[in-house]
Amino acid sequence: MSLDFPNAIRRYEPVRGCVSFWGSEASLEVMFQIELDVLQSLSPAIIDGSESSFLVAFDLNRSAILGAARAAYSRKRGSYHRLSAGNFS
DSSP, X not given: OOOBOOOOOEEEETTTTEEEEEEEETTXXXXXXXXXXXXHHHOTTTOOSSHHHXXXXXXXXXXXXXXXXXXXXXXXXXXEEEEOGGGGO
């Protein structure tokens, strides 16, 4: 089976400094978090520090983010992954 992202929901979590999103493989749910500074580097012209700007940056870069999430999951299958700048180099 492969990792899928059937649910487009993402959640801004300022206290944790990330946006969270979820994937699944068969019956396993996998939580991902992408650090806010990564979103800022992916879309610097969009980020103004607001929740909506981080969520727009996530949506605009969804393909690259999901690709990085799949790569992280393929290296280490687990139920939680935090994506940082190193996942996008």
